[in-house]
Structures are given as C-alpha cells and as structure tokens.
Amino acid sequence: VVGRTILATFRISESNRPVGGFDRVDAEVTLTRPDGRTETHPLFDDGTNGDRLAGNHIWSVEISDPVKEPGPYHLRAHFELTHREGTRARVSEYSIVAQPLPEHCTNVVAGGVVNAYMQHRPQPGDIIQLDELVCLFDKCGAPDRYEMQITDSMGWLRTPDPQGTGALINLPRSFRSGSVKGFGEICLGSPDPDDSDGGIPLVAVIPESARPGDRSVVSIRMKSLAHPDQEPVDVETAIEVFPPRDCNQNGVDDAIDIANGTLKDQDHNGIPDACEGGVHYHPAASPYIHVSVADVAERPGNLVEVPILVSDATGLAGGDLVLTYDAEVLTPRRVRTGDLLTSAGIITVVNLQLRGEVRVSMAGATAIRAGAETESNAGDLVGIDVGPVFMEALVTAVFEVHPNAPEGTTPLALQAALKDEKGAAIPFTVQHGSVTVVVGLLGDVNNDQRVDAGDAILVLRHAVRLSALTQEQQKLGDVNKDGKVDAGDAILILRFGVGLIEVFKPLATQPIIEPINVRLADVQRSFDGTLPLTFVLDPVGGAVGGDLLLVYPPTMGRPMDIQVEGLPVEAFLAVNTHTAGQVRVSFAHGDGSLQASQIALHMLLPDAQPSHQLEIDLTGRLYNLRGQPVGEIRLERTTVQVLPSQYALLQNYPNPFNPVTAIRYNLPQRGHVVLTIYSMTGQLVRTLVDDQVEAGHHTIEWDGKNSRGQQVSSGICLYRLVVDGGQYTALRRMVLL
Known part of the structure; x- marks a missing residue:
C-alpha cells in the first residue's frame, strides 16, 4: 500500500x-x-x-x-x-x-499454525501452546479489532480458566482480538500484555488415542469492530499429528539424540538444528507425497518428453517405477534421471525392452534430505510450478510418437513403490498422465507453420465467439491442455512466439483461483437517451490476460460503445457485441503483468429499459504467464438501480383520489428535499419530506390529512418539490374527492 x-x-x-x-x-x-x-x-x-x-x-x-x-x-x-x-x-x-489506500479498506488475514507445527510437531498426548495460530496484517493504516469465533473439527482446542484455577476449559462462543495497529500485525493465540481486552490464550490438547496423520481443521470467523458493515472474514487452518520425533531416522527419539550430543539444538527448542526449515511451516494437506505423470502433446514423428514428478521427495532413497504406454502410438527412446536424484547420489537402472512398459529402478545409500534443491541447464524440464506446489522430476521418459499415430489422447499409467533408506515403504498418491497426438504444430492455429501473434488473435476471436475454430484448430490452440481455448492459451502463444518460453507446459494441477472484487459505478440515464455502465476490477497479482462475459436484458439492444481501460498498449483485445444481451471480451499480454492498478470495462447501452432496475451478470477469469487461471469474477444476477438523468416531479397516481395517493419524484444526485402540500389559497397543509434524500426514483404516499391528522376537504390541492434550497423547484395539481 x-x-x-x-x-x-x-x-x-x-x-x-x-x-x-x-x-x-x-x-x-x-x-x-x-x-x-x-x-x-x-x-x-x-x-x-x-x-x-x-x-x-x-x-x-x-x-x-x-x-x-x-x-x-x-x-x-x-x-x-x-x-x-x-x-x-x-x-x-x-x-x-x-496500490493506493482504498477509501473503504479491509484488513487482510493470513492463517497458519506456526508453533504447533514447526516448534512442537504434535504427538499423541501433547499439550501445546498455540501462540501464533492466526496473524492479522493491517493494510489500512488505522487500528482495528476483530470479534472472533473459533471451532475445531476434533475438539482439541482449549483455553486456561480465566478464574486462575489452572484448568483448561472449552473456548468461549466468541472473544475479541487485540488491537491491530496501523500497518502492523498481531498474532492470535496469546493475549496482548498491553491490552486488557487483547485476545485469549489457545492450547491444543492432543488425545493419547490420536494417530499420525490425524488432523483437526480449525475454522475462524472474524468480524471487524471498527467497520461493522463489512462482511466477516473466514480463515481455515489445521493441527496435524506427526509421527514420533526421529529427525535423523536412526530409530532414536530426537530428545535422546540431543541429550547425548548426537544432534545439536543450539536454540534449545527441542528440535535438532538440522531439522528446522524456517520460522513458518505450512502443513501439507495429507501425510502422503504426490507422484504425477505429466500430460503432454506432440505431433506424429516427433520426440516427446514425459516427466514423472514428485511433490516432496524428502526421505526417498529408492524404489521402482513402471510406466505403461500404448506401443501402437509410442516408442520409448531413453530415460533421463532428474537432478533431484543425481544430486542425492541416487542411481537409476532403466529397462526399455518390455513392449508397452518403461521400468525404472532407483537406489541410493542415503535418502533425499528436506530442503534439497536442484539446478538445471536452460531448457531442461526439471519441475512444474503450480501455484503453491512445486513438483520436481524424478525421471523424464522420452518417447517417439509413431509417424502414423492417429490423432487423439493415449493414456500413461504409473505403478510405483517408493522406499526410504531403511527399505520401508513411503506412502504416496499417483496421478496418471497422457500424450495427446496432434496433427499440426501445437499453437499453430492458422496452419502457417509458425506460432505467433496471428494464432493468438484467432484464439482470442474464438474465445469471444467472433469466429469459430474447427475441431482440429481447437486441439492446436489448447496449448495448456485444460480442455478450453481461451485467453490463457493466447498468453502462452504470444510468449512462445517471442521466445519467452520454449515449450508449452500443461497445467499440472488445479491452481488456486482467487475471487476478484468487482465494483459497478452508479448507473445513471444520460440526457441523450443512453445508459452508461462501468465495471471496475481489482487487480490480481501476476494476471496478464482474461476472458469476460457480460449478460444484460436483450431488449436493450447491442452496446453503442465498448472500452477497456488499464491494459498495456501492447495487449491484444477482442470484443464481441453481435449477440443482443451479451458482451464478450478477451485480452492477452505476453510479457509482464498488467501494470494498471485496476481494469475498467466501460459500455454504453441504448436506454430501452423502462424499469428503474437492471439485472446483469458479469463472469470471467484472469490468467497468469503460465496460462493458468488465477482470478475468477462472479457478479451474478445483480440488480442495479438506474438513476435518473434529471430532476422531476411526476403526476400523482391515482388522480383524482380518495383517500390515498402516491407522489413520485426523481433525483439525479443526493440532495435536501422538501415536499409540501398546499391548499389553492396557498395555505400549508402538510410537509411530507424535509430531509437529505439519496439519488434515485422515490415515491411517497399522502393520506389526504393535514399536519394535525385531520381529513382535508375535497377539492384541488397543490404539491411542491424544492431541492437544495431552490436548485430545482416544481409544482403540480391533484384532486381530492
């Protein structure tokens, strides 16, 4: 900020x-x-x-x-x-x-059990002080407090009895956090010593019956006390039970190794120095490591590389891999050992002689240690970055696609057995892969034997339905292999065309997609009979392109003008307004993130909507440099109040009336309104409104009575509207029967 x-x-x-x-x-x-x-x-x-x-x-x-x-x-x-x-x-x-400090600012919240994981590694029977369960980070520059509710799925959380009995009791239904000072932070779990109303100590009591891998999901709902009109913030983290403490895997508890000097513990926190990976440890979603075969695509007659990836190889010392393939489509040529294995001294033995199978055996004297890193030559695919998870290659199998291979996808199935340095099995999950045979150059949508901006333009036009790609073109255009041809593919094609990437990498796993905040500016009719709409999208880090779909009542016709602000001048933009009631926008930029703090979509509609309300939908996604969706827009079935373009005092209805009538008036902007009833002789009968009123279409009823509650005699009455002391004045007649 x-x-x-x-x-x-x-x-x-x-x-x-x-x-x-x-x-x-x-x-x-x-x-x-x-x-x-x-x-x-x-x-x-x-x-x-x-x-x-x-x-x-x-x-x-x-x-x-x-x-x-x-x-x-x-x-x-x-x-x-x-x-x-x-x-x-x-x-x-x-x-x-x-970014500029927003007018209405909301504190952000970062969740994660810190000390429960890194410093304590919970065991069955442990009682753990959670002094950094969740940290609140202020980005608003002003103090704030939160009213909090905490629940955990296993019922492990407790708090010391505030009466000082020393007993651990269940959490209260709610409590308040300490002050989050301007541009500062506060971590919850321990009370603020400088604030008598500053939080609550939190303790996790792990039962003796708990088993390694058991997790208690902690759900935290926070409500701002400084901004009570803001929506609550929900955070979720977890406490997980670890296996026995044996960092160096010698069969002896870490505490014993520390006591006899086998392992060092210079900061005296009970964890060997060699096992500490940093201040903040973020728990894995499960005790299993994840092994994945990549999904790749190639043309007949070419070589294709298929990496076998692993999310965390800590403790791996050997094992066996069997990759099954269709011998009618693929022929194995070699297997390249990944830097992850070679740097740890793990050797591989490969068998390519069995038709339909690639077999790899791995063996090393020591296991891969936590935090092991690899270095690779430029262009060597050693890993795939998938948002918060980085998967590195154990080995990479190189196949030749048969020259006469049919177009389509052929599966790659993996069987594996992973071992630690004691020969014990390591639990894991497997995701199988595939090779998609494409006829033509991947990314070459226009079939000119090159991948360049011309192909990206066709992809964007297809994404907004200005033109339709053939089925064969769609296979070539879906370069990230997510089953869709959209701005994510156009981004990758642009980057490939200028040499920023050398290979199209498929999306390895489902990325994390953040919700994008969308604001709709006040909708006000113009004097020329048009209705301008402006949508403002907050930025998402790393976004370089996107697809948007706006849906509105088709009776309003096609937009008269469309503009998108906040895009670089080099960005490619495609807009489709051919279908009444729909506007499709796709844009892509191949080098660097969107520099503007916001993206604004401006649109001018014919005002064929007699209602004072307009129902619209705005949906879409933003994509990063890898063609992955990183932000999602969902402004669905939103009812918008259409503001009038000018002041007006309308004829009452019904007229004549007895005993009640409705008086309508329009305000293009907020102002002080005085609405009064007079007799034909000019005598004040009643003041219906004398207050500040928001812009919009307003209706107020008059029951035919004066300011003393007495029924007014039949006849002609006058009603008068005065806005802001005379900036606008109007007078009309009505008949009371």
Missing part, C-alpha cells in the same frame, strides 16, 4: 550452506521504481558481512522510504558467497505492486 516501507527479508537455506558455513557474503539489492528510476542498497550495514554465516541465517533490510507513487516495484538482489572452496554467485528477484 502506498505509504508503507518496502522491507526485504533474505535467508541462506540449510541445504545451500557448505560445511563450515560462508566466510563472507557480499550482497546488494537494486530497486526499480514505477517511473524507471533505479537505486542500489548494500544488503549489510551491521557488520554481518564479515561473519562466518551459518545456514538458515535470516536478515532484513529496509529497501525504501515510504513509497509515494502506486505501480510496480522490482527488486533484484545479487549475492557473492565466499567459502574455502570458492565463491558462489546467486541472483534473486521479486516484484510487488504498490
């Missing part, structure tokens, strides 16, 4: 530290501001530079003064790490987007 200081935090991971640590670390970070100005900061100014640094060393540096202008900020840190074996150079880059 504009007004905050950029703080960069760095860590040298345990897996990257040489024996004895580093003798010297020289580092600097370069900040590029939205206007292109750059500035360089040394990363050390506290004497750390000359120290021998151990693994997991963490330090933070303020990179800027409070930022003043919105837009993208890019950080590039350069490291030179010197030790007795030589010098290593590393570069780390990160980008953020500073």
Whole structure:
C-alpha cells in the first residue's frame, strides 16, 4: 500500500550452506521504481558481512522510504558467497505492486499454525501452546479489532480458566482480538500484555488415542469492530499429528539424540538444528507425497518428453517405477534421471525392452534430505510450478510418437513403490498422465507453420465467439491442455512466439483461483437517451490476460460503445457485441503483468429499459504467464438501480383520489428535499419530506390529512418539490374527492 516501507527479508537455506558455513557474503539489492528510476542498497550495514554465516541465517533490510507513487516495484538482489572452496554467485528477484489506500479498506488475514507445527510437531498426548495460530496484517493504516469465533473439527482446542484455577476449559462462543495497529500485525493465540481486552490464550490438547496423520481443521470467523458493515472474514487452518520425533531416522527419539550430543539444538527448542526449515511451516494437506505423470502433446514423428514428478521427495532413497504406454502410438527412446536424484547420489537402472512398459529402478545409500534443491541447464524440464506446489522430476521418459499415430489422447499409467533408506515403504498418491497426438504444430492455429501473434488473435476471436475454430484448430490452440481455448492459451502463444518460453507446459494441477472484487459505478440515464455502465476490477497479482462475459436484458439492444481501460498498449483485445444481451471480451499480454492498478470495462447501452432496475451478470477469469487461471469474477444476477438523468416531479397516481395517493419524484444526485402540500389559497397543509434524500426514483404516499391528522376537504390541492434550497423547484395539481 502506498505509504508503507518496502522491507526485504533474505535467508541462506540449510541445504545451500557448505560445511563450515560462508566466510563472507557480499550482497546488494537494486530497486526499480514505477517511473524507471533505479537505486542500489548494500544488503549489510551491521557488520554481518564479515561473519562466518551459518545456514538458515535470516536478515532484513529496509529497501525504501515510504513509497509515494502506486505501480510496480522490482527488486533484484545479487549475492557473492565466499567459502574455502570458492565463491558462489546467486541472483534473486521479486516484484510487488504498490496500490493506493482504498477509501473503504479491509484488513487482510493470513492463517497458519506456526508453533504447533514447526516448534512442537504434535504427538499423541501433547499439550501445546498455540501462540501464533492466526496473524492479522493491517493494510489500512488505522487500528482495528476483530470479534472472533473459533471451532475445531476434533475438539482439541482449549483455553486456561480465566478464574486462575489452572484448568483448561472449552473456548468461549466468541472473544475479541487485540488491537491491530496501523500497518502492523498481531498474532492470535496469546493475549496482548498491553491490552486488557487483547485476545485469549489457545492450547491444543492432543488425545493419547490420536494417530499420525490425524488432523483437526480449525475454522475462524472474524468480524471487524471498527467497520461493522463489512462482511466477516473466514480463515481455515489445521493441527496435524506427526509421527514420533526421529529427525535423523536412526530409530532414536530426537530428545535422546540431543541429550547425548548426537544432534545439536543450539536454540534449545527441542528440535535438532538440522531439522528446522524456517520460522513458518505450512502443513501439507495429507501425510502422503504426490507422484504425477505429466500430460503432454506432440505431433506424429516427433520426440516427446514425459516427466514423472514428485511433490516432496524428502526421505526417498529408492524404489521402482513402471510406466505403461500404448506401443501402437509410442516408442520409448531413453530415460533421463532428474537432478533431484543425481544430486542425492541416487542411481537409476532403466529397462526399455518390455513392449508397452518403461521400468525404472532407483537406489541410493542415503535418502533425499528436506530442503534439497536442484539446478538445471536452460531448457531442461526439471519441475512444474503450480501455484503453491512445486513438483520436481524424478525421471523424464522420452518417447517417439509413431509417424502414423492417429490423432487423439493415449493414456500413461504409473505403478510405483517408493522406499526410504531403511527399505520401508513411503506412502504416496499417483496421478496418471497422457500424450495427446496432434496433427499440426501445437499453437499453430492458422496452419502457417509458425506460432505467433496471428494464432493468438484467432484464439482470442474464438474465445469471444467472433469466429469459430474447427475441431482440429481447437486441439492446436489448447496449448495448456485444460480442455478450453481461451485467453490463457493466447498468453502462452504470444510468449512462445517471442521466445519467452520454449515449450508449452500443461497445467499440472488445479491452481488456486482467487475471487476478484468487482465494483459497478452508479448507473445513471444520460440526457441523450443512453445508459452508461462501468465495471471496475481489482487487480490480481501476476494476471496478464482474461476472458469476460457480460449478460444484460436483450431488449436493450447491442452496446453503442465498448472500452477497456488499464491494459498495456501492447495487449491484444477482442470484443464481441453481435449477440443482443451479451458482451464478450478477451485480452492477452505476453510479457509482464498488467501494470494498471485496476481494469475498467466501460459500455454504453441504448436506454430501452423502462424499469428503474437492471439485472446483469458479469463472469470471467484472469490468467497468469503460465496460462493458468488465477482470478475468477462472479457478479451474478445483480440488480442495479438506474438513476435518473434529471430532476422531476411526476403526476400523482391515482388522480383524482380518495383517500390515498402516491407522489413520485426523481433525483439525479443526493440532495435536501422538501415536499409540501398546499391548499389553492396557498395555505400549508402538510410537509411530507424535509430531509437529505439519496439519488434515485422515490415515491411517497399522502393520506389526504393535514399536519394535525385531520381529513382535508375535497377539492384541488397543490404539491411542491424544492431541492437544495431552490436548485430545482416544481409544482403540480391533484384532486381530492
């Protein structure tokens, strides 16, 4: 948020530290501001530079003064790490987007059990203080509090008796958090010592009957006390029971190894130093690792690479893989061992002689350790980044697609047995893969033997239904293999055409899709008989394209004008207004994220809607550079109030009337309204309205009585509307029978 200081935090991971640590670390970070100005900061100014640094060393540096202008900020840190074996150079880059503080600001919430996982590794029978169950981070610059309700699926959570008895009791129905100070944070689970109403201690009581892998899902609902009109915020995390503490897998409890000096515990937290992976540990969704065969596509006669991926290879020392394929479509040529295995000293033996099967045996003297990282040559597919999960390749099978292979998808089925260094089985789940045979060059939709912007244009036109691709073209255009041809594919085609990517990678798993906040500006009729609509989409980090569908009453006809603001000038845009009642918009940008803080869709409709209400739907998705959907728009069956274009006092109805009539008036903007009833002689009979009134179409009833509650005599009466002391005045007659 504009007004905050950029703080960069760095860590040298345990897996990257040489024996004895580093003798010297020289580092600097370069900040590029939205206007292109750059500035360089040394990363050390506290004497750390000359120290021998151990693994997991963490330090933070303020990179800027409070930022003043919105837009993208890019950080590039350069490291030179010197030790007795030589010098290593590393570069780390990160980008953020500073946004203006919104008029109506909502604090954001980050959830995650911290100490319950990292520092304690819950065991059956444990009683654990949860002092960082959920952290609230303020982005509004003003203090706030939350009223909270916490439930857990297994009923493990307790709190100390506030009466001081020492007993652990069930949680209250609700309680209040401590103050979240402006641009600060507070972590829940322990009370704020400076605030008597600042939270509640939380304790997890793990029963003796619990088994490793048991999880208690913790659901937290928070309601802002400073902004009671805001919707509650829901957060979900979990507490999971770990297997017995045996970090080095020698069959001895970690506590015993620490006591006899086999393992070191310099910070005295009960966890061996070699097993600590950082301050925050985010739990896995299950105790199983995930093994996946990629879905790929290729033309007949070409070689195709099929990686066998793993989500977490910690503890893996060997095993067997059997990949089954259709020998009428594919011929195996070789199997390449992934850096993940070779860096751990695990060798592979491959058998390609069995028709329809590729067999791989893996064996190593030691297992892969936690935090192991790989390095690869450019273009070598060692992993697929799928949002919060990074899957690395155990091995990559290379097949040749038969020259006469029929078009279509052939399955790849995997059987596996994974072992740790003691020979025990490692539990895992498997996702099978496939090879899709395509006739033509993948991405070459227009069949000109090239993949370029021309193909991206056809994909966008198909996405908005300006034109229809043939079935064969759709197979070539669906480069991310998600079963649809949309802006996500156009993004990848643009990036491939300019050389930013060298291969089309399928979506490995279902990505996390964030809901996108959409605001509709006030809808007000224009004097020229048109109805302008403006939708504003909040940005989603990493989005470079999208598909939008707007649905409105078809009786209103086709839009007279469509504009999309906030896109780079290089972005490709396609709009379809051929169908009454529908507007389809697709856009794609192949290099870098959308720089604007917001995207606005402007549209001008003929005002053929006599009603004061308009029902509309706006749906769609935004995509990142990998063609993955990262944001979803769902503004469905929304009823919009159409504001009048000018002031008006309308004829009452019914007229003549007895004893009740309705008086209608229109306000194009908010104002002070005085609506009065007079007799024909000019005597004030009654004041119906004398107050501030919002813009819109308004109706008020008069029951034919004066200000004293007496029935008015039959005859002609006058009613008068005055807005803002005379900015608008109108007078009409009505007849009371």
